[in-house]
Amino acid sequence: MTQQANVTADLIAEGEEIDRLVADVDEEHWTTPTPAPGWTVAHQIAHLAATFRLAALAASNATAFKQVISQLSADFSANVEAAMAEFLVEPPPVLLSRWRSERAGAEQALAALPPDRMVPWLVRPLPAAVLAKAGMMETFAHGQDIADAFGVRREYTDRVGHLVDFAVRTWDFGYLSRNLAVPDVQLRFELTAPSGQVWTFGPEDSAQRITGSAVDLCLLVTRRRHRDDLALRASGDVADGWLDLAQAYRGPAGEGRRAGQFAVGSR
Numbered sequence: 001m002t003q004q005a006n007v008t009a010d011l012i013a014e015g016e017e018i019d020r021l022v023a024d025v026d027e028e029h030w031t032t033p034t035p036a037p038g039w040t041v042a043h044q045i046a047h048l049a050a051t052f053r054l055a056a057l058a059a060s061n062a063t064a065f066k067q068v069i070s071q072l073s074a075d076f077s078a079n080v081e082a083a084m085a086e087f088l089v090e091p092p093p094v095l096l097s098r099w100r101s102e103r104a105g106a107e108q109a110l111a112a113l114p115p116d117r118m119v120p121w122l123v124r125p126l127p128a129a130v131l132a133k134a135g136m137m138e139t140f141a142h143g144q145d146i147a148d149a150f151g152v153r154r155e156y157t158d159r160v161g162h163l164v165d166f167a168v169r170t171w172d173f174g175y176l177s178r179n180l181a182v183p184d185v186q187l188r189f190e191l192t193a194p195s196g197q198v199w200t201f202g203p204e205d206s207a208q209r210i211t212g213s214a215v216d217l218c219l220l221v222t223r224r225r226h227r228d229d230l231a232l233r234a235s236g237d238v239a240d241g242w243l244d245l246a247q248a249y250r251g252p253a254g255e256g257r258r259a260g261q262f263a264v265g266s267r
Contacts, residue, residue: 007132018143034145046087049099050105059109133166141222167221174245210237221248228259
């Protein structure tokens, strides 16, 4: 799960799975609203295209990436909208083609680097393998929105392990994004993978524990499901509070999803 070749291969597979959701739909389906307020299927793909273009630049030309980042405004939402704009004006077939091209560029650039090579990124530099896991997080999250928009029930695999690892690494993002103090504790995670394997992270003797479904943790940290609709359990006050604000990305948390918006166990 930590080897770069495996991360990159799984990133490619995850992208291909989402590609299949949109590849053959009629053009009008690209305007289908998704659970993200104001975002259609086209918005989701445009965002992924813009994100992967940025990742390719970070992995291939650090100087140019830093120059682009230096020109961003302090308004996170405005930056997101500006990045998507040039993709959203394209008709669906062109948008799909451009997303495939940007995706391939990022995958190739990341695969060409040693796993531990530090790459500049939006919040802090990341090893190339970890940036690939961030790409898994983006693909999982926005792919989930598309699947929900089309009423598709996804079949998850142990590829989500990369996102779980990323979520554990970025467990403090929910606090930082809300300007809250990060608790001086270490969480223990005991999560069951789609295959039935149990993945563990953190000290065994921690009193602050998160247990349950690995997929549900991914849905939680991408804020695609409310904690009440997930098979996750917390032991300890800090762990319980973390379930309310967990997110694996920086920037505004967004509205998230309402309790009961999706049936319990619905993925």
